[in-house]
Amino acid sequence: MEPICPIDANCSDQISLLLNPPSPVQVQKYYEEVIANRQSCGLEVRTNGEYGKGVYANMDFKKGDLVLKDPMLFGIQHSSNKMDCLVCSHCFQFIGSLELQIGRKLYFQNLADSSKSRCEKGESSSSLQDCSDQYHLSHDDSDVEDDDVEQRGSSNSKCDSISLPKDFIDLLMNGGLKLPDSNVVPLPSVVSCPGGCKEAYYCSQLCAKADWDSYHSLLCTGKGSKALSTEALSQFIQHANETNDIFLLAAKVISFTILRYRKLKEAYVEENEKYDTPNNLRRCNFSLLLEAWEPMSVGYKRRWWDCISLPDDVDCCDEASFRLQIKELAFTSLELLKAAIFDKDCEPLFALDIYGHIIGMFELNNLNLVVESPVENYFLYIDELPHSEKEKAEKVTQPFLDALGDGYSNCCEGTAFFPLQSCMNHSCNPNAKAFKREQDKDGQAILIALRSVRQGEEITISYIDEDLPFEERQLLLADYGFRCRCPKCLDQELSS
Ligand SMILES: [Zn+2]
Ligand SMILES: [Zn+2]
Numbered sequence: 001m002e003p004i005c006p007i008d009a010n011c012s013d014q015i016s017l018l019l020n021p022p023s024p025v026q027v028q029k030y031y032e033e034v035i036a037n038r039q040s041c042g043l044e045v046r047t048n049g050e051y052g053k054g055v056y057a058n059m060d061f062k063k064g065d066l067v068l069k070d071p072m073l074f075g076i077q078h079s080s081n082k083m084d085c086l087v088c089s090h091c092f093q094f095i096g097s098l099e100l101q102i103g104r105k106l107y108f109q110n111l112a113d114s115s116k117s118r119c120e121k122g123e124s125s126s127s128l129q130d131c132s133d134q135y136h137l138s139h140d141d142s143d144v145e146d147d148d149v150e151q152r153g154s155s156n157s158k159c160d161s162i163s164l165p166k167d168f169i170d171l172l173m174n175g176g177l178k179l180p181d182s183n184v185v186p187l188p189s190v191v192s193c194p195g196g197c198k199e200a201y202y203c204s205q206l207c208a209k210a211d212w213d214s215y216h217s218l219l220c221t222g223k224g225s226k227a228l229s230t231e232a233l234s235q236f237i238q239h240a241n242e243t244n245d246i247f248l249l250a251a252k253v254i255s256f257t258i259l260r261y262r263k264l265k266e267a268y269v270e271e272n273e274k275y276d277t278p279n280n281l282r283r284c285n286f287s288l289l290l291e292a293w294e295p296m297s298v299g300y301k302r303r304w305w306d307c308i309s310l311p312d313d314v315d316c317c318d319e320a321s322f323r324l325q326i327k328e329l330a331f332t333s334l335e336l337l338k339a340a341i342f343d344k345d346c347e348p349l350f351a352l353d354i355y356g357h358i359i360g361m362f363e364l365n366n367l368n369l370v371v372e373s374p375v376e377n378y379f380l381y382i383d384e385l386p387h388s389e390k391e392k393a394e395k396v397t398q399p400f401l402d403a404l405g406d407g408y409s410n411c412c413e414g415t416a417f418f419p420l421q422s423c424m425n426h427s428c429n430p431n432a433k434a435f436k437r438e439q440d441k442d443g444q445a446i447l448i449a450l451r452s453v454r455q456g457e458e459i460t461i462s463y464i465d466e467d468l469p470f471e472e473r474q475l476l477l478a479d480y481g482f483r484c485r486c487p488k489c490l491d492q493e494l495s496s
């Protein structure tokens with residue numbers, strides 16, 4: 001049955017004002033501010049009729065130049081990635097220590113593997129011998145059971161990792177064991193959430209405070225949380241983790257807007273206390289909400305259940321029921337979120353129509369958040385050591401590398417919304433691309449010029465693999481809602 005959200009009907013006028021696209025002048029002004037806050041940004045956003053917005057070079061760039069460093073407005077680490085990588089919940093750089101990263105990963109890997117089928121015993125015993133010799137641990141101490149030294153394999157019975165005994169993993173995690181030269185990948189120490197939850201960790205007090213003030217104080221499940229009910233919040237988070245973690249990103253948007261609204265309101269009340277009647281205050285509430293919503297208003301949006309592309313395994317004739325299911329799923333998630341953080345002043349934000357548009361905006365503009373793993377860099381470093389040093393180091397490191405298996409190099413992965421990068425139009429022959437340099441260790445989007453770009457030229461990126469054949473490219477781009485007419489496509493269309 002079609003879900004009915006009462007707020008959609010109660011607040012219909014306010015909802016349409018929130019969803020009303022801002023005027024080109026407002027858009028221009030918003031992006032000028034965004035660009036002014038980026039250091040040395042040689043770009044401008046222009047609005048034009050046909051494609052909406054575009055980003056243009058305000059100066060010449062040479063091939064390889066940094067075109068843009070774009071901090072995210074909203075971002076999440078994928079739920080499934082949280083066991084692989086411990087990152088700052090605000091800037092997404094890796095935190096703790098190399099040992100903690102490896103120890104955590106092995107700990108979760110062991111948990112996950114314990115139910116999987118096992119392979120025969122392999123060489124793991126000898127590697128373990130090396131390992132315990134190195135740390136002068138007696139076998140009595142480590143209490144190695146047969147179970148623990150068995151090689152573990154995936155369900156197709158192909159061995160891809162070897163497990164280490166729990167004691168080594170504990171030692172790694174609690175700092176009792178140092179790996180050789182691990183200081184070549186220094187990581188900031190872990191700062192806990194000020195609200196006391198066990199879900200958010202940070203690289204610094206600065207990130208902890210910024211995250212708390214902008215999003216997390218309402219989304220924290222700890223004792224210090226500002227949510228109405230941390231129990232409801234936990235249910236919301238669990239539902240998102242089990243269904244689609246895009247709901248966590250949408251919750252961040254709503255929480256961000258509420259917190260921004262409260263700050264604007266506070267400032268307004270302070271300023272106007274002497275002159276304003278309570279009625280005037282009520283009337284201004286919605287204009288403050290509109291102001292708080294501004295960063296969202298400029299993003300191109302459609303309802304999630306209308307714009308989501310049909311999965312391959314869904315038959316065309318089941319399309320309507322698929323879209324209805326998506327809508328129902330969103331409604332379930334929204335109801336849980338409402339029970340957790342509802343705010344009467346910001347009621348329109350809890351309309352299903354708004355929730356659908358927020359998620360739809362991510363569906364259409366979402367960009368991958370990727371941060372390279374220091375664990376990979378560490379093992380590369382060891383591999384490149386001169387022969388004798390390498391041999392010595394590997395005696396210690398190899399068992400860990402074996403235990404980590406193929407996933408040793410897994411990056412931090414998530415979804416984020418970058419305000420400027422999301423304005424960049426697609427070309428199958430782009431002049432810029434997202435590229436993390438060695439010094440880029442957090443979640444910001446980094447764009448590099450692929451060739452020289454003249455002042456006034458539009459900056460373009462490719463949304464897809466631009467080397468695919470023409471028809472395949474058009475098929476993929478149809479998911480973004482357009483047919484590409486870049487020079488390369490026009491050329492190939494003519495010649496076919
Ligand atoms: Zn941080
Ligand atoms: Zn917290």
Ligand SMILES: [Zn+2]
Nearest residue numbers: 428484486489
């Ligand atoms: Zn094209």
